[in-house]
Amino acid sequence: MKQAFSKFSPFQVDPEKVWADYGINSSDFAPATDAEKENMVEVRKSVSYWRDAARRFKKNTVSMVALGIFIIVLLFAFLGPSLIPYDYANQYRSSQKLGPFEYSRKEALVKSIEDQVDCMFATALQPGSATGIDPGDYYFKYKGDTYCFNLEKRLGEAVIILKDGELSIVRETHIHNGEIKRSTPLEFTNEITDGAKQLKVATKVFPHMVGTDSQGRDILARTMYGARVSIVIGIVAALIVLIIGSIYGAISGLCGGVVDFVMMRIVELIYSVPEVLIVLLLQVVLKDPLQKWFDSSHTWFANALSTLGAGIVSIFITFAVLYWVTMARIVRGQVLMLKKQEYVTAATALGASNGRIIRRHLLPNCVGQLVITTCLQIPSAIFLESFLSFLGLGVSAPMASLGSLCSDALGTITIFPYRLLFPGAILTIIVLTLNLVGDGLRDALDPRLKK
Numbered sequence: 001m002k003q004a005f006s007k008f009s010p011f012q013v014d015p016e017k018v019w020a021d022y023g024i025n026s027s028d029f030a031p032a033t034d035a036e037k038e039n040m041v042e043v044r045k046s047v048s049y050w051r052d053a054a055r056r057f058k059k060n061t062v063s064m065v066a067l068g069i070f071i072i073v074l075l076f077a078f079l080g081p082s083l084i085p086y087d088y089a090n091q092y093r094s095s096q097k098l099g100p101f102e103y104s105r106k107e108a109l110v111k112s113i114e115d116q117v118d119c120m121f122a123t124a125l126q127p128g129s130a131t132g133i134d135p136g137d138y139y140f141k142y143k144g145d146t147y148c149f150n151l152e153k154r155l156g157e158a159v160i161i162l163k164d165g166e167l168s169i170v171r172e173t174h175i176h177n178g179e180i181k182r183s184t185p186l187e188f189t190n191e192i193t194d195g196a197k198q199l200k201v202a203t204k205v206f207p208h209m210v211g212t213d214s215q216g217r218d219i220l221a222r223t224m225y226g227a228r229v230s231i232v233i234g235i236v237a238a239l240i241v242l243i244i245g246s247i248y249g250a251i252s253g254l255c256g257g258v259v260d261f262v263m264m265r266i267v268e269l270i271y272s273v274p275e276v277l278i279v280l281l282l283q284v285v286l287k288d289p290l291q292k293w294f295d296s297s298h299t300w301f302a303n304a305l306s307t308l309g310a311g312i313v314s315i316f317i318t319f320a321v322l323y324w325v326t327m328a329r330i331v332r333g334q335v336l337m338l339k340k341q342e343y344v345t346a347a348t349a350l351g352a353s354n355g356r357i358i359r360r361h362l363l364p365n366c367v368g369q370l371v372i373t374t375c376l377q378i379p380s381a382i383f384l385e386s387f388l389s390f391l392g393l394g395v396s397a398p399m400a401s402l403g404s405l406c407s408d409a410l411g412t413i414t415i416f417p418y419r420l421l422f423p424g425a426i427l428t429i430i431v432l433t434l435n436l437v438g439d440g441l442r443d444a445l446d447p448r449l450k451k
Helices: 002-008 015-021 034-040 049-058 061-078 105-111 219-255 257-272 275-296 300-308 310-322 325-338 342-349 354-365 367-390 402-410 418-445
Strands: 119-122 136-142 145-151 158-163 166-171
Touching: 049 061, 049 418, 061 219, 061 418, 105 119, 119 136, 219 257, 219 310, 219 325, 219 354, 219 367, 219 402, 219 418, 257 325, 275 300, 275 310, 275 367, 300 310, 310 367, 325 354, 325 367, 342 354, 354 367, 367 402, 367 418, 402 418
Parallel strands: none
Antiparallel strands: 119 158, 136 145, 158 166
């Protein structure tokens, strides 16, 4: 090193002396060891497409907040009904037209004694027009103990109470100002007899937090169930659009030529049809034939669809007929771009069929667009279902959806505005949050589309 420096230096100076002036010595030119090389290498974990998209999505504050709110709505719709004692279809005749946290006269009467008993079964709190208990054997369980008793005659407008291990019957007329004036002891055993029916006892009178409608149905329970129905219909309808649109668009784009021309003319024909008119026509035409088919057919498929109801099935058919065209055009555009890539040419040269090329090469590379379009289709499907249910063409009674709840509340909006505002607010939150989440996914999965 010293000789080489002296050979090419025009001043013939001592290199070690020059190096010393700058704090450099000959050991600094020694080859690096393996350990030093490893320390100089920057190790970075490879980032996949989905991980990178998730990282971009997390940076979108608006979409993350919307996703959190939507998760809360999901918990409200799917877990909420298990937290309240009321069912969406039950009618409480003594609790009609109640306001938020308001009690009927009979409910207030039972509530006045709830602090004096361990648990109770009140006929006034039971759904239906005939709330009494017929003669027979009954039992209930409380804190691990079983109480089985027999009624010799029908019991109506009374409360069965458990207090200090003693079971008794209290007539509603014997309750005054929160005091039990008289009670009738009831004999019981700790073993369940054959044929005994179980009673559901309570320790408190649970309030109607959002009130009841004109038929005595709890609005909160119906809104929870209605949100669940609307969300499920939106997701299933979006999946139907995804399946039909992606397959149709992929075939059209890959085949090209006359096939593509004919298939796209069909899409344009569907686009040219008045959408609302066809939707209403399909709902009216399909509902009665579907209901007749459910009543006459006894196959497992018909039984499964009959549980959903003719209104919901007709909504799915409407989406299968009309709403896949946008997905098809998006997928066709992506396929036209991807089919010119080298890996598609190689697969064709190796003899791969069109179906295999679509399944293994084209659709997997369109997954970003598919996810974005499907997520944005869900709020559109929810809004359409709510619109049809609002017009009375959606879900059938006693099933509820957010649209049917808004329709039921419209007649009494000036007297009970909360009946319309509550389900309307839930519908607005669902549609708004899903749109914001879809926008965030669009920006995360395809940054080129970012505004």
